[in-house]
Amino acid sequence: MFDNRGQTRIIEAFLAIAVVFSALIISAVTFPSSPTLTKQKSLASLGMQALIELDVNGTLGKLVAQENWIAIKQSLDVVLPIGVSFNLTVYDENLIQLNSQVIQNTNLLGRETVSVQYFCASQSQNIQFFTLRMQLAWTR
Amino acid sequence: MREKQNSGQVLLIAAFIMALLLLSAELYIFDVGKIMYEVELNSLTDFVLAVKIGSRHVVVGSLANVSNGGSSSVLEWNLQNWSSLIGEQYQFGKSVLDYTLEETSPYSSGIWIDWGTNGLGLSSAYANFTCKLLGRENNLNQSYFINVTTMLLIESAFSTIQENDKQINVTINLLNDGNPALAGQITVYYNDQQGNWLIPNETSNNYTISDYGNGTYLASFVASISGQNVEVSAQVIDQREIYVQSNATSTEI
Numbered sequence: 001m002f003d004n005r006g007q008t009r010i011i012e013a014f015l016a017i018a019v020v021f022s023a024l025i026i027s028a029v030t031f032p033s034s035p036t037l038t039k040q041k042s043l044a045s046l047g048m049q050a051l052i053e054l055d056v057n058g059t060l061g062k063l064v065a066q067e068n069w070i071a072i073k074q075s076l077d078v079v080l081p082i083g084v085s086f087n088l089t090v091y092d093e094n095l096i097q098l099n100s101q102v103i104q105n106t107n108l109l110g111r112e113t114v115s116v117q118y119f120c121a122s123q124s125q126n127i128q129f130f131t132l133r134m135q136l137a138w139t140r
Numbered sequence: 141m142r143e144k145q146n147s148g149q150v151l152l153i154a155a156f157i158m159a160l161l162l163l164s165a166e167l168y169i170f171d172v173g174k175i176m177y178e179v180e181l182n183s184l185t186d187f188v189l190a191v192k193i194g195s196r197h198v199v200v201g202s203l204a205n206v207s208n209g210g211s212s213s214v215l216e217w218n219l220q221n222w223s224s225l226i227g228e229q230y231q232f233g234k235s236v237l238d239y240t241l242e243e244t245s246p247y248s249s250g251i252w253i254d255w256g257t258n259g260l261g262l263s264s265a266y267a268n269f270t271c272k273l274l275g276r277e278n279n280l281n282q283s284y285f286i287n288v289t290t291m292l293l294i295e296s297a298f299s300t301i302q303e304n305d306k307q308i309n310v311t312i313n314l315l316n317d318g319n320p321a322l323a324g325q326i327t328v329y330y331n332d333q334q335g336n337w338l339i340p341n342e343t344s345n346n347y348t349i350s351d352y353g354n355g356t357y358l359a360s361f362v363a364s365i366s367g368q369n370v371e372v373s374a375q376v377i378d379q380r381e382i383y384v385q386s387n388a389t390s391t392e393i
Contacts, residue, residue, distance in 0.1 A: 012149055016157060019157050045183065048186040048187075048190070051190070055194075093221070093225055117229065119190065119225055121194045121201070122197065123197040125201060125205040126205070127202065127221075129221060
C-alpha cells in the first residue's frame, strides 16, 4: 500500500513537470517573440539614424533642394546596412510630392515594412522645408 | 481516505502550474511593454535630435541670408515656418517647438553683425529653443540653444619696395563657431588712399593667395600707395554661405 502511494506521487510529480515544460514550449511557439518586435522597431531606428547622418552636415537638404534623387539613393545605400530595403518619398512643406522618380534600392512589395517620417530644412540662404517618408524592410 | 489525499496533491500541483502560467504570461507582457517603452523613447530622442539639426540649418541659412544683405526679420520668419512644420507632425504624439531670439546686447532679433576696422569681423545668430513632445507613453521636454558664429581675423604687414610701391601681406583667419574653417570665397581689397578700394590683380599686382588648409590664408600683392597708411580689407564667404568682412591697417615691417 505504501509503495503504491509513493509511485503515484512520483508519477504526479513527473506529470507536473511535463505540464510546466509543455506550457513553456507552447508559449514560446505561440506568442510572437519579443526579438521580432525589436527587430522591426530597430529597422525604424536604423532609417531615422541614416537620415540624421545625411542631414547633420546639411547634405540631405542640399541634395533634395537640387532634386538629385540618384545621389540621395546612393547615399542611403552607403549609410544603411546591407540587407535593408528602402523606399523614400520626398514632399515639400505643402505635402506635394517632389521626387519624380522612385528612390528605392529594391521593391518592397510583399514585405513587412516600417515607416519613418523626417523633417528637413535646407541649409541655404533661401531655406526650404521638406518632409521625407521612408519605408524600410529587411530583405532576409 | 487515500484517494482523497492524492486528489488534494493533484489539485495543489495544478494550482502551482496555473500560477506559473499566469506568472510567465505576466512576465512576457511586462517584457514586451518594456521593449515598447525603450523603443518609443529612442524614437523620441531621435526625433528631438532631428529637430535640433533642422533648427541649426534654419539658423545657419538665415544668418547667411542676413549677412548677404537680407532683412534681419528673416530669422524670425524662417523659425516660425520651421516651428509650424514641426507642430504639424503627430507620428509620436503632439509636438511643440517654441523659440526665442536672443535680444541681449550685442544681439538684436537674434542677429549680431560686427564688421570692424580693427581686423575683427563677426556675423552671428543666436536663438533659444524648447522642444516639447507629448508622446503616447513618454513625454519629452528639451531646451537647447543654437549659436552660429563666423569670425574673421585679419592682420596685415607691408614693406616698401621703392617709392610708393609696397609689398603687402594679409593674413586671414576664419573661424566657424570658434573652430578653424575653410572659406568658400575670399576677396582682398586695398585702399589706394584716393578713396578707392581696389582688388589686387594677379598680373599687375602679383597677387597670390596661399591656403594653409587650416582656416589660415596668406594674401600677398604689390601696390602703389602713397604715404605710410596702408588700409586693407577682406571679404569672406564661408562654406555655409555666411558673409563676413573686416578692415585693418597694415603695419610696416
